[in-house]
Amino acid sequence: MYRIVLSFLLLMVFMTPQAGIAATLKGNVSSTVDNVASVPKAELANVRWLVHKDAVEGTSKLRLVIDTTGPVKINGTLSENDGPQLTIDVKDAVVGKVDDSVSLDGEIADKVTFIKKDATNSQVVVNLSNMIDDSDYKIFTLPSDISSNKTFRVVIDINKPLPKKIYNFTPGLKDKVIAIDAGHGGSDSGAVGPNKTQEKRITLAVAQNVKTLLERAGAKVLMTRQTDVDVYGPNASAVDELQARTKVANDNKADVFVSIHINAFTNPLAGGTATYYYQKTGYDAMLAKNIQDNLAKIDGFQDRGINSARFYVIKRTEMPAVLAELGFISNPNEEKMLNLPQVQQQMGQSIVRGLENFFAQAARKGGGS
Ligand SMILES: [Zn+2]
Known part of the structure; x- marks a missing residue:
């Protein structure tokens, strides 16, 4: 079982119900004009995040949710060139009303930045506190859900990497x-x-x-x-x-x-x-x-x-x-x-x-x- 405890220092930003309905309509329209490549289909509209802590296992997970005004395609890559980073390419979405950059928990990730890539695509860059492995993160999209006033969403889950093992090597091959x-x-x-x-x-x-x-x-x-x-x-x-x-x-x-x-x-x-x-x-x-x-x-x-x-x-x-x-x-x-x-x-x-x-x-x- 996964016990979820909200971290006390969290900032929660919630989407307005109106945005959800508008997004749903826009999403339905855009799916019928799939071949129009130059028109951005969606906007990154809002971001919120929280940390789930498992008190028993001592693990924690950062969840970032980005509301989008229509369906998008995503692809994530890890890199270490400019410090540990998780970059998510968001196809068919431009940076909309979302803030340029939002500070995160500081333990798993420091901040998330939204970048315009070109006329129709954008990028979400998460600056990680420590480098993680491919198995330490998950990204997926969720469809809109009118009954619960939820728009399309991009979800990014990042696990806190396990502490590094301490080694104490001794010289020689004997007993190794x-x-x-x-x-x-x-x-x-x-x-x-x-x-x-x-x-x-x-x-x-x-x-x-x-x-x-x-x-x-x-x-x-x-x-x-x-x-x-x-x-x-x-x-x-x-x-x-x-x-x-x-x-x-x-x-x-x-x-x-x-x-x-x-x-x-x-x-x-x-x-x-x-x-x-x-x-x-x-x-x-x-x-x-x-x-x-x-x-x-x-x-x-x-x-x-x-x-x-x-x-x-x-x-x-x-x-x-x-x-x-x-x-x-x-x-x-x-x-x-x-x-x-x-x-x-x-x-x-x-x-x-x-x-x-x-x-x-x-x-x-x-x-x-
Ligand atoms: Zn071989």
């Missing part, structure tokens, strides 16, 4: 719980090289080398797969399959997660190793850097460095995580090298050295989020 994810497997071969090498076979071979080396150093290794299988089950949806991999790490509270893949590109000359991270803890980029610095030492593979990416497995794992792309299977030279057991061994050693370097650096950094 390390999740190793051999990319693809079973019904999913991954990328295939010009000489028919399947990505899933190389990723498993390297993952097994990593496992052996880590266990020799006293670490506990969680493998998402140890044979040529689908982790969730044959022909599962992509999300089920990826979720099954993150679950192995999350359920067992792994210290770190390493996903192993091989890249592919249309240009057969593209090559090199790269490591991807999603900075959800203070340690993801550090983990990527330490692993990539060691991969970069392998002869014959160009160093493509580290990059931020929103891949599912590195985003949805709760611990620092990386996805390493160990060369390009589409590059005939690299495909050949990746098939050599000594190169697979070097790849495994580099990942293990990277993990060792990471724990040393993270321990020096000390406790923190």
Whole structure:
């Protein structure tokens, strides 16, 4: 059950009943002239907000309701370029009587601003207090409802992000719980090289080398797969399959997660190793850097460095995580090298050295989020 308690410091602005009726009429008219692109169909007329607090769970949610004088289409995106922001593109609506900018609770979001995008479209920008995840917000539209005097509405729900976990890493690999994810497997071969090498076979071979080396150093290794299988089950949806991999790490509270893949590109000359991270803890980029610095030492593979990416497995794992792309299977030279057991061994050693370097650096950094 969801207990709702109104926050005491809230400003509530209510729409007038007249506006609701006018909006309904306008909405009905506009739906018959759907092809007239240059005429804005609706206006952003009013905004109100409140915070729902769940006293039991300790969670809270900010709800923003924007009244519009007709139906609109919306699309939301998160960005961090100018501070954490949720931007909602509102198609077929101009900024109407609504205030240019309204202050919000300050804990989940600081303010909402209404911006004219062009003659027929507008934008709603919510400045967030902290960056959130795609799963932390929901946006939807509601139709008008004459019986309750309600006009068309855009609803934005933003959950307060959970507090960041505090990490206290110690140096060394002994007793560390390390999740190793051999990319693809079973019904999913991954990328295939010009000489028919399947990505899933190389990723498993390297993952097994990593496992052996880590266990020799006293670490506990969680493998998402140890044979040529689908982790969730044959022909599962992509999300089920990826979720099954993150679950192995999350359920067992792994210290770190390493996903192993091989890249592919249309240009057969593209090559090199790269490591991807999603900075959800203070340690993801550090983990990527330490692993990539060691991969970069392998002869014959160009160093493509580290990059931020929103891949599912590195985003949805709760611990620092990386996805390493160990060369390009589409590059005939690299495909050949990746098939050599000594190169697979070097790849495994580099990942293990990277993990060792990471724990040393993270321990020096000390406790923190
Ligand atoms: Zn892959």
